[in-house]
Amino acid sequence: MPEKSVSVLLIDAGNTRCKWQLRAAGQILEEGSAAYAALPADWPEADRVVVACVAGQPDLQDRLRQRYGERLYWLSEPLAGYPHFHHCYPQPQRLGVDRWLAMLGARTHGSGNVLVVDAGTALTIDLMNAANQHEGGFIVPGLELAQQALFNNTARVRPFVDEQVQTALVPGRDTLSCVSAGVQRQLQALVMSVVQDYPDYRLFISGGDGHWLAQRLAVPPSPHLIFEGMESLCAGYF
Ligand SMILES: Nc1ncnc2c1ncn2[C@@H]1O[C@H](COP(=O)(O)OP(=O)(O)OP(=O)(O)O)[C@@H](O)[C@H]1O
Numbered sequence: 001m002p003e004k005s006v007s008v009l010l011i012d013a014g015n016t017r018c019k020w021q022l023r024a025a026g027q028i029l030e031e032g033s034a035a036y037a038a039l040p041a042d043w044p045e046a047d048r049v050v051v052a053c054v055a056g057q058p059d060l061q062d063r064l065r066q067r068y069g070e071r072l073y074w075l076s077e078p079l080a081g082y083p084h085f086h087h088c089y090p091q092p093q094r095l096g097v098d099r100w101l102a103m104l105g106a107r108t109h110g111s112g113n114v115l116v117v118d119a120g121t122a123l124t125i126d127l128m129n130a131a132n133q134h135e136g137g138f139i140v141p142g143l144e145l146a147q148q149a150l151f152n153n154t155a156r157v158r159p160f161v162d163e164q165v166q167t168a169l170v171p172g173r174d175t176l177s178c179v180s181a182g183v184q185r186q187l188q189a190l191v192m193s194v195v196q197d198y199p200d201y202r203l204f205i206s207g208g209d210g211h212w213l214a215q216r217l218a219v220p221p222s223p224h225l226i227f228e229g230m231e232s233l234c235a236g237y238f
């Protein structure tokens with residue numbers, strides 16, 4: 001009988017939402033996403049469970065530890081001493097584990113220099129060269145957070161319900177259009193300016209707003225980078 005392939009449950013616990021995939025032999029068997037208040041009561045059976053968590057979540061950690069015991073690998077920071085990645089931070093444990101995994105995930109797509117954009121609650125941009133040297137990055141508020149910053153810190157910039165979110169980048173003609181078009185243009189322009197400065201870096205775009213941004217920049221989205229990074233850790237390291 002052929003040996004049963006190892007199943008891995010991969011969980012990306014972000015600042016806003018939790019996303020997961022159950023994989024075996026490189027195939028996605030199940031996937032989902034939910035707000036923290038609406039997580040499944042029953043997690044699927046898996047031989048190994050890897051969680052990348054940038055947001056604390058002690059309750060989730062307790063529940064998963066009870067469910068999976070020693071099969072659980074909880075990553076709240078990059079693995080110290082991982083040989084196939086060279087940090088540029090003087091304090092490597094401060095680098096977001098999601099950024100680190102997204103770079104490892106990009107590496108699974110080929111060799112060469114990579115420019116990795118993760119458009120989530122925060123939008124991050126990271127540069128890693130062909131020798132797996134992290135060259136640095138950028139962190140800015142993501143699409144939703146940038147708009148909330150305006151709504152929460154000004155008296156009269158408000159998400160008026162009788163106004164439309166702008167999807168084109170033309171100048172807005174009411175408050176909500178000015179904010180939505182402004183924030184979209186700002187993020188798109190930021191990514192384009194980095195892409196221009198690093199023409200020989202292959203661009204990868206992931207995250208909750210990745211489809212939107214990838215479409216704007218006319219590249220295919222790479223929605224699974226963090227999971228691919230986790231899977232490459234499972235293959236060689238856990
Ligand atoms: N169902 C959804 N719920 C919330 N945000 C969503 C959803 N679908 C897409 N988004 C968009 O995704 C963005 C958040 O991205 P993502 O889900 O990757 O963030 P996150 O869970 O906080 O992860 P991270 O902390 O890793 O960035 C928001 O700016 C929002 O516009």
Ligand SMILES: CC(C)(CO)[C@@H](O)C(=O)NCCC(=O)O
Pocket residue numbers: 015054094095096097098099120121122124139
């Ligand atoms: C920047 C975020 C919030 C993106 O999810 C995450 O990677 C994080 O919390 N990073 C820690 C700070 C850093 O990466 O320098």
Ligand SMILES: [K+]
Pocket residue numbers: 014098118119120121207
């Ligand atoms: K992220």
